[in-house]
Amino acid sequence: MTKSQSLREPASLSDMCRKHAVALFVDFDGTMVEIAAGPDDISVPLNLAQALEALAARMDNRLAVISGRSLLDIKRHLGTPAIACAGSHGAELVSSDGSLLGPQPLELPRQALDALAEYARKEGLRFEAKTHGGALHYRSNPERGSDALSFATDISNSYGLAIKTGKCVVEVVQKGANKGNAVHAFMQTAAFAGATPIFIGDDVTDEDGFTACKELGGFGICVGNRDGTAAEYSVPSVEGVYEWLELF
Template sequence: MFEHATLPPPPRLPDLSQEGPFALFLDFDGTLVDLAPTPDSISVGTTLADDLATLSERLDHRVALVSGRAIPDLQRHLGSLRVARAGSHGIARELADGSLLGEVPAPLPDDATQALRDFAAAGGFALEQKPHGAALHYRSDPSLEPAGLAFAQDLAGRHQLEVKRGKSVIELVRPGVSKEGAVRAFMQVAPFAGAMPIFVGDDVTDEDGFRAADELGGFGILVGDRTPTRARYQLPDAAAVHDWLGL
């Protein structure tokens, strides 16, 4: 069990603006929307995409979504995106105008994807297939975790892949994929370059984003409770994130 983190709330955005330009990197599930039993059962506010676009305009377009979800899946839930985004844990990156940042990432090997599909169907997992990875969800039945983890680790070893853990999810990705990489890539280009990075997220995979923000002169904000964490500040839930962002 994680102990409860006891971190102070972050400074207000108007106060941060007085210190110079900053960039916001925002996780999606558990940060901008509440977690749900399955990836497709989340509840997304009808104005969230417009609200994020307005926020991005106020910050001279220095706002990026950095999600474990694939970019097409984010668009399916949010509609047209007018902010920068990184999907599949940061490996697929697009600027606000839709232009690609970096190379087109490779998908998982076909036989690995088929093995995951067969295992999920037989084992009671919800399979989330992505252009550049795949995830086994088991929020509806936490007892599935040991079998899912053992299978994923074996499959990863046979195909030179990596396993990423999250809240009731086990994911297979290509080596080196992380939200840290996404933050560092965005921070090298306009309009992000030269700003102070702030990463907001709730899950273990967001610790990579916290690390990048911290090492680049900014900080992380943990949503919910978890320790250990590299975050400097804390907000209790997605509603508090919306309040802090002014959405």
């Protein structure tokens, strides 16, 4: 059941870890780094990768970054720290040692990506080609959001794909690619099994992660308050995430 009231801040991570094993799942944009005008415009703290790797060590490797970005894009910004990651909304997963979890994910049909790219060019939007998806960013043209969603939905229906929406972005992905499924997949591995899962995220696509953690006996933490969230708790900002994780 979703909630619309202001959420409380969670108890400290240290207190939770003293009581039971905890598994952490963290979104990237809007959670670990501030939202920017475009996906290539983010500012990543210089020591973020090292801080996440140290956090993973404290958590006995029960930490995973789960992002809408592709794994290749995550690697471009973080390098290759020894932490588990899921990219493309959970379509591609790797363990902390870099080994692939599950089957090799499918790429989107080239015709679908070409259609999205051409639409973005004509409408003055920003197209982001991903390994397993294609996104239309309309932050600079927010009035085009409804039309972009309609076009992307038509493309997804034509090719048997799915839609993800977020903050000024709509993305076409493979069916079944969502952050909740990524949480379930990680929780079935030896490193994560038996722990209490916690998902931290800021956007609509993170709701699947919140719900999955609740199903598995854990909870979600929303970055900022948002009506209709399945999260149980909230922190006010990216800086608040750093503080709660005791990251720096």
